Amino acid sequence: MKNAMNRTLLMVVAMLFAATSAFAQIETPRPSPSAKFTQTVGLTDVTLDYSRPGIKGRTIFGDLVPYGKIWRTGANAATKISFSKDVTLEGNKVPAGDYALYTIPGETEWTVMIYKDLGLGGNVARYDEKNELVRFKVSTKELPWPMETFTIGVGNISDKSATIDILWEKTYAAVKMEVDTDTQVMASIEQFSKNPMGSVGGQFAQAANYYYLNDKDLNKALKWMTKAIEINPNAFWNIQRKAEIQAKMKDYKAAIATAKKSLEVAKAAQNDFGYIASNEKLIEAWKTKL
Incomplete structure (x- = not known):
């Protein structure tokens, strides 16, 4: 009986030593992390x-x-x-x-x-x-x-x-x-334009912005941005981009009118994010083009 108890005690000590050793492994930084x-x-x-x-x-x-x-x-x-x-x-x-x-x-x-x-x-x-x-x-x-x-x-x-x-x-x-980002973007825009989700104004604005920034069909850009504004009429940033599209099409009279609308909506917002000042600058610049 005594021998059996000694063997059990030795097994418990060995297990505790092994567990302690496992937790006491030394860690050092890798030479090449x-x-x-x-x-x-x-x-x-x-x-x-x-x-x-x-x-x-x-x-x-x-x-x-x-x-x-x-x-x-x-x-x-x-x-x-x-x-x-x-x-x-x-x-x-x-x-x-x-x-x-x-x-x-x-x-x-x-x-x-x-x-x-x-x-x-x-x-x-x-x-x-x-x-x-x-x-x-x-x-x-x-x-x-x-x-x-x-x-x-x-x-x-x-x-x-x-x-x-x-x-x-x-x-x-x-x-x-x-x-080849352009091919990828154009494919997604083409797919969206064939079956657009009418309630997703951001998608129309995103497509319009890409066309505007990459010198593509401005008529499509204007159409899509107009749709985006219909869905979210308080998005003064989209209204300003519509004005910029019109200016790029050299329709400065329409661009000024649209920028004034963007200015009006921005003034009514809690935070205009600098759009009041930028609209005012655009309007003054476009007046010289008339």
């Missing part, structure tokens, strides 16, 4: 998932990262890049999907490869050109200051393009990316 982010360009999401080593007093390019050899473009596994819609990289078409990003650094020029096999990871010794989707070259620039932590970002963003920026040590390489 991971990063993941998504940036929208136009209507396309670009997602980057990569690890970020530091310089840590080392010489990077030409030493730690040799020139002329395939690099996983980061630390640990290869950098992963994803596109929610088709894009163009430096003139090369890349379908929507998930890819690995490999590079071959050079002193003044890098080769960039979009790779279809995500399973390769950092094992560049098994790199197979047959799995490349596209390969192209980009020039590099020297940074005016050292970038301690390896960084990939998306910059110079517009509705139609951006750059995928790679920075480390004193080297900067940028890949130009283009997205």
Whole structure:
């Protein structure tokens, strides 16, 4: 009986020790912390998932990262890049999907490869050109200051393009990316215009704004904005945009009348968000066009 009790006691102590050990595991920072982010360009999401080593007093390019050899473009596994819609990289078409990003650094020029096999990871010794989707070259620039932590970002963003920026040590390489936002927007507007939800004034205003800002059919823009105002007559911002559409059509008399209506509605609102002043400026400017 005594032996049985001793065995039970030993088992309980062992279990407690194991549980304590599990909770007492040491955690330290990763040498190359991971990063993941998504940036929208136009209507396309670009997602980057990569690890970020530091310089840590080392010489990077030409030493730690040799020139002329395939690099996983980061630390640990290869950098992963994803596109929610088709894009163009430096003139090369890349379908929507998930890819690995490999590079071959050079002193003044890098080769960039979009790779279809995500399973390769950092094992560049098994790199197979047959799995490349596209390969192209980009020039590099020297940074005016050292970038301690390896960084990939998306910059110079517009509705139609951006750059995928790679920075480390004193080297900067940028890949130009283009997205076909206009085709995507026009398709959605076309679908909406064929079977519009009559109560959704914001949709009419959104379509009108896109046509106005992108120099498309102003007659359609005017028609849609007029409909948006019928649905929400207190939206003085839409009334002002209608005036701007009319002015762009060089109908300054109508534009002034519409801007005065926007001014009237804005004055009646609790907060005009600066539209009173902007309407007054537009009216004075358009008077000189009569």
